[in-house]
Amino acid sequence: MTGLSASRFGLTGRGEITVGNIAALVVSDATRVIDGATFAQPNMLSAGIDLVVVAGVSTYREQRLTGARAGRFLSRLERV
Numbered sequence: 001m002t003g004l005s006a007s008r009f010g011l012t013g014r015g016e017i018t019v020g021n022i023a024a025l026v027v028s029d030a031t032r033v034i035d036g037a038t039f040a041q042p043n044m045l046s047a048g049i050d051l052v053v054v055a056g057v058s059t060y061r062e063q064r065l066t067g068a069r070a071g072r073f074l075s076r077l078e079r080v
Contacts, residue, residue: 009074011074014074024054026052029050031048033048034046034047045064
């Protein structure tokens with residue numbers, strides 16, 4: 001989510017990397033990103049994603065899920 005999207009949904013403190021915000025970051029190499037999922041195997045992981053960090057917690061690293069569940073559902077009307 002970008003700052004513009006977060007702003008449109010009324011989600012303050014999200015969508016921009018800045019001190020005090022809650023961030024979800026994906027570190028990837030655009031030249032290697034490939035979606036591995038198919039209709040037959042929808043749970044296949046993508047290639048080229050090196051790291052996913054949600055609210056300061058690593059949730060995906062070294063081609064596997066870490067087991068950490070740092071995120072939470074945000075409704076459109078929720079103000080953070």
